[in-house]
Amino acid sequence: MTNTGQQHAPEIRAAAQHLGRRRFLTVTGAAAALAFATNLPTAGVAGAAELDARRIADNPFTLGVASGDPQPTSVLLWTRLAPAPYEPGGGLPRQRVTVQWEVAHDARFRRVARRGTVTAHPEFSHTVHVEADHLLPGRTYWFRFRTGSWISETGRTRTAPQPVSRPGSLTLAAVSCQAYHDGYFTAYKHLAQDDVDVVFHLGDYLYEYAVNAVGGARNYTDRTLPAHFNKETKTLEDYRLRYALYKHEPDLRAAHAAHPFVVTWDDHETENNYADDISENDDPPTEFLLRRAAAYRAYWENQPLRRAQLPSGPDLQLYRRLTWGRLAQFDILDTRQYRSDQAYGDKAHVPGPESDDPARSITGATQERWLLDGWRRSNALWNVVPQQVAFSERRLDLNARAKLSMDAWDGYRASRNRVLAGAEAAGVDNLMVLTGDVHVAYAFDIKDDFDDPSSKNVGTEIVTTSVASGKDGADKPANWDTLTKANPHMKFYNGRRGYVTVTLDRDSALADYKTVPMITKPGAPISTAASFVTEAGNPGLHPA
Template sequence: MTSYTRRDTLAGAIGIGLSASLAASPVRSSSGSIFKLGIASGDPWPDGVVLWTRLVRDAVAADGGMGEAPVEVVWEVARDERLQDVVRTGVTLAMPEFAHSVHVEVSGLEPGRSYWYRFRAENTESPIGRTRTAPAPGQQVSRLRFAAAACQHWMYGNWAAYHRMADEDLDFVLHLGDYIYEAPSSSQAAVRQKVRDVPIDVPKTLADYRRMHSWYKTDPAIQSAHSAFPWIAIWDDHDVENDYAGNQAPGRPPAAAFLRQRAAAYQAYWEHMPLRIAQRPLGPDALLYRRLAFGDLIDLIMLDERQYRSPLACPPPAPQLDRSRLVSASECADAFDPKRTMLGLDQESWLARCLTEPARGRWLLLGQQLMFSPFARKLEIGTGLDTDGWGGYAAAHQRMVDLIAARPSRDTVVLGGDIHGFVASNVPAGHQDMDSDVVAAHIVCGAISSRLGDHSNYVASLPNNPHIQFVDAQRHGYTRCTFTRDRASFEFRAVDDIRNPVSGLSTLATFETEWGVAGLRRV
């Protein structure tokens, strides 16, 4: 268990008394202020949320231009958008060892209602943000709506999707990984698709990752989406390094060296996201898988499919990079080894307990990074599996599907990202039997701005995947998810022009699933 000093407690303070000197000081507008990276809230509980900001004077400086001194930050939460009816307030310290980030765990709020919040530091006010607490445990909830998003490469598009998302009527945002991208592609096709530059080299150190996160946070569209709704986030490979698996990286560095890099990436991720103190990394380790409930309607389980997994199956011989590749299943017996794990023993045991105990909500929602349904990809001869996806961990996948199939009600929806496209799919009971009984619905939410997936191969592969109802890797966007007591609907929201920061948005397709009846249908 991690131990905390008094200094650590101040850095994540829940409600220290308001500083009179700061409270009485005149304030300036946030334009040109130390709140250049915006504000955010996250991980809503029935009685509170996490409030986040990071103070910077220079977004690309290694230390944010803040120096080595702690900075007092006042925070306040109110029932109204003008912050006249303040219900919680306090002071915390933005500490240099955490890049002057602030993670305030506010408690004592009412369940299932909206609140507004802001910060104040060095006589400057932040913008005002809006958040929302979760409904109380067991409270009957008729509807919840949220956006599922992933894969936002700065270089390959503007974020009109977030600009439009901020105008939606949502309870929260679910981010399923690849918040940053650690490296651009140097291929000619990638260069042709580039929309904007990243003035930062490939990150390896804590200072590098801090600068990359800081740069991403300067975008006004993502600031708008963060300030409009609470976010629930999980990381994926690009938040550290493409296709890393556990303690192994594609370039095959010594494990100790890569774990130092992973520790730097994990800390920077935590410093720049509205996560709780419980998720703060200890070196290269962080407990990011977790469970949140929304009244009696949704039991949300967030999974970490990077930190604990076995190495990629069937790696190419050195010195080739050990990256994801399509291989024939008949030539990769390692992918079916039951000793291989995607989640690690502890997380897999925890998930088994979650899936076998009495339901906490009418719907079970699994938030995870990858395409979860089997996807037999077309090769020149036959079909293949993606070694970085669940296909490379077939026995672990079957164990998870068996747990879902054993639930007394067909109440499970699995969300994913990673493959840079929109997918609507049923989940068959058998990993290698695409025509077996359907046990769950699966949605891949699309990519905000990353280079799109191999649409032509995806489409050409559909005849071998009768459980997959829809795939589109030609458009960017996110998925709007609406859950009621009897059905859940999923709208693929696609931007018209990824190069235009204020592009329009349209619904590409809509699918729904009925509670108690596994599988999707187009509407």
């Protein structure tokens, strides 16, 4: 917490003690205290003077462009003005800036489909979120921004098909876990060149840990990072600077410019292994919520998210639903903000009464109802759930009563059982869970009874490895033999870095696990480590 926050912490805590957590910012006094303590300006304030964009001497589009959450007639366009991205404030004064935007049918912008202007407010770190609408369904578009004499790079995006349409196929990519200090974002260079329709980022877009002057494992020889990166992120400015560090990387910029992203977070965008308002180190909830408010605000500012996801203090509704015609429904989950605290701590443990308490939830009751209600109304062939932590059972040893991860769905087995029962009741025939978090790639058959390997398959889980977290990794991690023997429903396990693509069509889904041999040095090639198929109406993964 900043010195200002420490000075006013008693007032904040006193205000929070009289408010439910969900109402933490709905009372003026509490909101003012929170804003003051974290330097959070009041959302929507536009009192700053306007900067003449012609006075911007250096390229303000250093963090690239992005698009996200494609719908049939609209897509979200994003950029941030930051001529000096490694400096607080991005090198711009606290003045608002007018930005022009264009969406075109062609890369040369000869056939402009939509254009307009938007204001980049200093209150939102000069980020821009444009909900470009009145577009045609199922089309590829190009977009760019302009301010003063500067023009951004060109981005490519696409809209989703009409809800009643029956697309022949869809190719998605899943990515997660990109610790800057562990190595280069080489996987993104290859993803930018891959032929995919949409990218799902499944969490840990950044890490809160300190990054030293040489960039950790990157060990720069051509630059030195400012000292303010060499500390854990806690304040709004800390998180904003950390996003700038990540988004300044050319390979990540290239992937964002090439494809629309659908994002959800895990823990490191805020703090390792937090659960709802409980921090890793059991800080007072009122203090942790200040940090969470700063992290959530910076997340929204720096991601291609719509106005519906604009945070209110320490709360942000990130779970949402997208469709791809009648081919696929995507129910994007948030398994971090509403979860019960991890049982037996947040490490591996043999399950017991505490972890199996039926009252425990990893999604929270409201989000769970939303998910099950959405499945009951779904008319999609494939029901896909992009989310954060391992869904299938993952026995970590060969003991009769094996240890399980208390931070994953294994620590919330009653919650998982309710979700699977809801899928069965809704008649979901083709359930696919997309997962990140674990820095390795897995392919799982989701079993009706994980204790009985012969029980029926009720879905598939595709777990993508990390982009960078865990450094270079290995094809067979040290526990490969143990995990493959302990988990017969695990069809694949690989510890290299990379991403996964999944092609859905009317008959089957094809998952390609793509890996690079190293990330501690740039420029590694990419290859397909394995491919698996699951047939529509017949859950179960088979080598392609």
